[in-house]
Amino acid sequence: MATTEILTAERILEATEEVLRRHGPAKATVVDVARVLGVSHGSVYRHFRTKAALREAVTKRWLDRTSEELAGIVAADRDPEARLRDWLAALFAAKRRKAGDDPELFATYRVLAGENGEATGRHLADLTGQLTEIVRAGVDAGVFTTADPATAARALFHATGRFHDPVYAPEWEQPGIDAEFEAVMDLVLRGLRA
Template structure:
């Protein structure tokens, strides 16, 4: 294979891997396909990712990190905790729904990959609940929320809203009335957190 004019980086490999996964799906996509898409030998890809599993784990982490990064700014904001909580949950729901709706092939692929990469998914979920904990803790410190254990409250909020961000519910996200259902759940949770 003729070398490409661009330097081969891990980021370029991950971009190409997404395209290959989109085209072939996780069952048929190979490192050779990724190398071919980049115009390099498969050995060049293995210099960056030692195994196919490592490549699949990295592309899964990259995909999940996009969601975490979009939410981290909301979690770090210093405005009122209730507004931040509502915005954070809405942004999570919209991000997941957008991924499922705009690129259903890749979304389906990532559902398979996240099942394979329990460590990466566990780290992602821990990051998301840490962000929520930050918001709930800020609310407790400001007297807005009655949450003696902000971490437990954040986990409860995360689990209670699972229907709106867990990929296993993706088929429900475009149904009529889902927006109203989301708002009702968030309103209920916020009322439950408010200090008396």
């Protein structure tokens, strides 16, 4: 069935996400994506030169949603300690939501993120960059003490990995996980305070 809508990269990415949800990363093909859109697979290839490029783009899109959600917290004109707590809590909530609301798609994206090291690396750099901005603001305000905000941000990211690294997703719904998150937050904030 031919479509009258203009074929855009965004439409292709939406269709790819649906195909991945339905078939998983091992069985999803560009032909499946084209079929959902009602176009030839050649039309999809005009936007994404290879299947790998399409998979990387859909992975980047998925990861960027989290980064964009967190960017608003970084930009907020609030106490850096509150922003840091809110940012880490929002990251944890976003990952939990993705894992819990659509576990099949979450599992698919874990596979894709592993395949697309460049997109994942850029995402992790973006997240630690956002954390660096918050820590730097805390240092500038005299709330945090650290010689190097970027190093502190990377340490914070790694110290809180249990609450955002997809490897730990099975633990995110266990009783007491919120109290454990708060305990880690209290500890890292105490360590940063001037």
